[in-house]
Amino acid sequence: MKNITSVENFKEMINAPTIAMFTAGWCPDCHFIKPALPEIEAAHPDYQFVSIxxxxxxxLAVEYDVMGIPSFVAFKEGQEIGRFVSKDRKTKEEINAFIDAL
Structure with a gap:
């Protein structure tokens, strides 16, 4: 998963099919799902995965109305095509189902 370091870099990346994970270092649910991310990425080779x-x-979070984390937002050709946000801790199976449904 590539770490995004600038708004410009992000805007370039989302022209290709992209799953963006909005996260934060202090977020326990983000740390919970982190070990599963390589498997999730491997299961979806048609997408590039980025972390913000x-x-x-x-x-960037404000522009895309991301308040809760972790949030998974899917993009294609620079446009949002899907979003997985919930107040509950996310599982690998839920994230895979979200991506499969895009």
Whole structure:
């Protein structure tokens, strides 16, 4: 998973099919799902996966209306095509089902 360090970098990346995970270093649910991310990425080779630290790129989180984390937002050709946000801890199976449904 590539770490996004600038808004410009993010805008370039989302022209290709992309799953963006908005996260933060202090987020326990983000740390919970982190070990499963390589398997999730391997199961979906048609997408590139990027990670955005919401606290470091707050403007990006605000622009895409991301309040809760972790949030998974899917993009294609620069447009949002799906979003998986819930107040509950996310599982590998739920994230895979979200991506499969896109």
């Amino acid at each position: 630290d919401r606290d470091e790129l707050m403007d």
